[in-house]
Amino acid sequence: DADVTQTPRNRITKTGKRIMLECSQTKGHDRMYWYRQDPGLGLRLIYYSFDVKDINKGEISDGYSVSRQAQAKFSLSLESAIPNQTALYFCATSVGGGMGTDTQYFGPGTRLTVL
């Protein structure tokens, strides 16, 4: 089974709709991240969380919100979707804890299209 899972894998929605993307992990990592990936722009950080009570904005948090329901679950919401939020969204985890060797492990991605 995959260590980091995302649901749904694909979603088409309309402008103005509320959308939730979910991420679950079995790696036991404390840190979780949400990124979006756009052609030519690479991976951009939306939000990150170091534990259940710690939520931080990333580079492009406007128009998004998150919820860390448990150590293993981190959800991303688009309160009112707009077309320029069409992108590939990735959840990632890392061990954290100040370890210098901290690296990220990614889920399979959610392809979101906003019409």
Added chain:
Amino acid sequence: QKEVEQDPGPLSVPEGAIVSLNCTYSNSAFQYFMWYRQYSRKGPELLMYTYSSGNKEDGRFTAQVDKSSKYISLFIRDSQPSDSATYLCAMRMRTGNQFYFGTGTSLTVIP
């Protein structure tokens, strides 16, 4: 200026060729350097990890870091069609919470 610059390619090589992928960066505080491989419609997967300057080899892959030039490279020897993917470099500082990614280089290895 972006923190991490990476030529997007695309790069197309014949099978068996040596491939060189590169990233430059502007922040001298970066200490940890990673290469990720991303197949089409998949999430990035960690390929190589290096700390500070020097080389690291893993099978057909060699990661090289030149901190004096703020330049990192990934070499793929005896490239295979299965190496066809997008390769992303990433880096982070000793302290701090953020990973900085390049935009990725698309590689195709032609049989």
